Each structure stands twice: as C-alpha cells, then as structure tokens.
Amino acid sequence: MEKLLQDRVALVTGAGGGLGRAHALELARHGARVIVNDIAGADFGAAARSVVAEIRAQGGDAQLHLGDVTRSDDMQQMAQQAHTAWGRIDILVNNAGILRDKSFAKMGLDDFRRVLDVHVMGAVHATKAVWAQMQAQHYGRIVMTTSSSGLYGNFGQSNYGAAKMALVGLMQTLALEGARRNIRVNCLAPTAATGMTHGILPAEALERLTPERVSPALIALCTEDAPTRMILLAGAGSFEAAHVTLTQGIQLPDGADTGARLCGLLDQVRQRDGELVPEEGWAQYQLELQKAADAARAAA
Known part of the structure; x- marks a missing residue:
C-alpha cells in the first residue's frame, strides 16, 4: 500500500475512541506520526493509551497527549509536544466533540454553551496552537469535523447544529488566510456509529456506519495534493460533497x-439556475452591485 503521509506529523483531538481512534489509526497506516489526544477522564486516558499502543504494535509512531480542547494552554502543550518530538506539525484533525441533545425549548443555556465551547472553541484553540508553525513551514492541512446536522439541521440538535455550521464558516475564512502559506483547510462531515450516536440509530444501520469507513475521506483531505475549502461527506463507504451556494x-x-x-x-x-459557489464573501456584494448597476442602465 502506498503510504500517502509518510513521516508527516498529525494531531488528532478526541482520539481515544470512535472516529478519532479510526482517524489516528488510518493516519498512522499511511505513514504519519500521530499525537493521540483525549481528555484524561477518570481512567486517566486509558482509551487513548490503547490507541497509541495499537499504532506502535503495528509499527507506527505515536504519542499520547492528555488535554482538554476547551483549554487553550492544553492545546498549546499538545502542539509543543509534537514539535519537540518530530520538529514540525503537518496535520491537525479537529475531531473532539460532545452531544447534549434536547429540543430548543427544553435545552438549558449551559448545555448550549458547552457544546459550542467543545466543538467551536476547541477547534479554535487547537488550530491557533498549530497555525504559526504551519505558516513558518509553508505547509499545513487542517480538517474541521462538521455534520449534516449543521449543514441541514436536525431536530433536537440546535446547539450541535449551530456549532457544526460555525466550523464551516471558520474553515472558509482560514482557507483564504492560509492559502499563501500552503495551509489547506477543509471540513469532513461523517456519518458513523460512535459513542455520540448510541441509541439514536437502529442496529442494522450501525453495522454499516463504522468509523473505519469514514477515515479514508480524512486521508484525501490531508495529503500534499489535498483540496481546500471542501466540505466532504462520508459514511458507509459513500462519499459526497456539500456546497454553500x-x-x-x-x-x-x-x-x-x-x-x-x-x-x-x-x-x-x-x-437555482446559474447559482454560484462563491470564492469569498465579497461575491454577494459583487453580484448585488452588478445587478443594481444593470437595472439602473436598463432604466436610463
């Protein structure tokens, strides 16, 4: 098998189980050196330690980092650990997340705020921690984990949906700001059976929606030839793209x-005839001012 990420250095948040575990293993399988991040928890990171051991048992290179994405200092420490160990940071996978599902009428503000803090600010903290290094080395691949709940909505997930759509907006702007330094930023919208989906999907669906069937999409967003500003959807071995038009x-x-x-x-x-996928937010200004100018000329 061709190792598309040989000797690249990858950081994966929330990698103790589910999608994060699958992502870390897949990155390592393609030759990346991996920082496996997770919160310490009551078991002091036993799940994440197991992922590190599994990667090493397969001949890969991995290190454990126990830290909370909601704490900027923890993410700075994670980035420093990777740089100290391997001298660079090539890939960041913002995977850590939680659910606090309830209808909006019943949802407490603390649950709404907590989900945004983990998903959005967690991604901001981790990205901020690696951004300067990626700029300096003129290379970086960053993946935000979005969701169809953010792209299209989902009953009972106003907090989660808001957070996941916010990550699309973050991706759009960071991709523009990082382009000159070869930093490419994309979103992955997975459909997988993880701890966060337990009790939501029927058993027969869960059998098809394995995290391992999502992670190949991650590789496509992390290679040297990766796209930028792509929203890639993946689940059950199927892959699609979403667009904000x-x-x-x-x-x-x-x-x-x-x-x-x-x-x-x-x-x-x-x-939708003639709809656009704008290159930047100014496309709205340009379209509307052009239409106004055309109308003025027609009325003259």
Whole structure:
C-alpha cells in the first residue's frame, strides 16, 4: 500500500475512541506520526493509551497527549509536544466533540454553551496552537469535523447544529488566510456509529456506519495534493460533497412596497439556475452591485 503521509506529523483531538481512534489509526497506516489526544477522564486516558499502543504494535509512531480542547494552554502543550518530538506539525484533525441533545425549548443555556465551547472553541484553540508553525513551514492541512446536522439541521440538535455550521464558516475564512502559506483547510462531515450516536440509530444501520469507513475521506483531505475549502461527506463507504451556494436571485426597484413584492417572489429568489459557489464573501456584494448597476442602465 502506498503510504500517502509518510513521516508527516498529525494531531488528532478526541482520539481515544470512535472516529478519532479510526482517524489516528488510518493516519498512522499511511505513514504519519500521530499525537493521540483525549481528555484524561477518570481512567486517566486509558482509551487513548490503547490507541497509541495499537499504532506502535503495528509499527507506527505515536504519542499520547492528555488535554482538554476547551483549554487553550492544553492545546498549546499538545502542539509543543509534537514539535519537540518530530520538529514540525503537518496535520491537525479537529475531531473532539460532545452531544447534549434536547429540543430548543427544553435545552438549558449551559448545555448550549458547552457544546459550542467543545466543538467551536476547541477547534479554535487547537488550530491557533498549530497555525504559526504551519505558516513558518509553508505547509499545513487542517480538517474541521462538521455534520449534516449543521449543514441541514436536525431536530433536537440546535446547539450541535449551530456549532457544526460555525466550523464551516471558520474553515472558509482560514482557507483564504492560509492559502499563501500552503495551509489547506477543509471540513469532513461523517456519518458513523460512535459513542455520540448510541441509541439514536437502529442496529442494522450501525453495522454499516463504522468509523473505519469514514477515515479514508480524512486521508484525501490531508495529503500534499489535498483540496481546500471542501466540505466532504462520508459514511458507509459513500462519499459526497456539500456546497454553500448563492443563487442569481432578482433585482427589485426601491419603493415602499418592495417587501410586499418580495414576499410573492421568493420562489424566483430560490431558483437555482446559474447559482454560484462563491470564492469569498465579497461575491454577494459583487453580484448585488452588478445587478443594481444593470437595472439602473436598463432604466436610463
């Protein structure tokens, strides 16, 4: 098997089990040296220690890091550990996450805030810890873990969905800011049976949705030829892409009745013929100003 990540240095958060474990093992299988991060917990990181041992037993190189993604200092220590051990940091996989599912009406603000803290600020802390090193070496591959719950919504997951869509926005901007230094940033939206999905999916579905069937998608986002700003979906051996698009929309003249007119024209606004996948947020400004200029010329 071709080792696509030979001697690359990879950090995986929340890698003691589920998707994180599968990701760490797959990265190592492709030749990467892996920092296996997880919280210490009551068992003092026994699950993460087991992942490190498994990688080493298969001839790979791995180290344990026990730390909480919600603590910036812990993430800085993780990055320093990788740099001290191997002299560089090539790959960061922001995988750590939690669920606190309830309908919005029943959800406490502490549960909403906690999910955002782990998913969003956890990814920010880890990314901030590696960013300067990746800039200095003119190389980096960062993967955010998003979800269809964020992209499309899911009942009872307002906190989780908000966090996962926030990571798409973070990815979009970091990919632009990192482009000149060859830092590529992407999102992976997995469908897998993990501790976070226990009790949600039927047994027959869980048998197909193994974490190991997601992790090949991670490799595609971590190689030297990886894309950037891609939202890659993966589950049960199937792979898709999601896009945040911009329709051509319509142009309406200024007037007191503009809002009322728009109410009856939303189907035209939604029309997807000629829709765009913008390169940056300025695409909306450019499209709308161009349409306004075209309308002004037509009225002259």
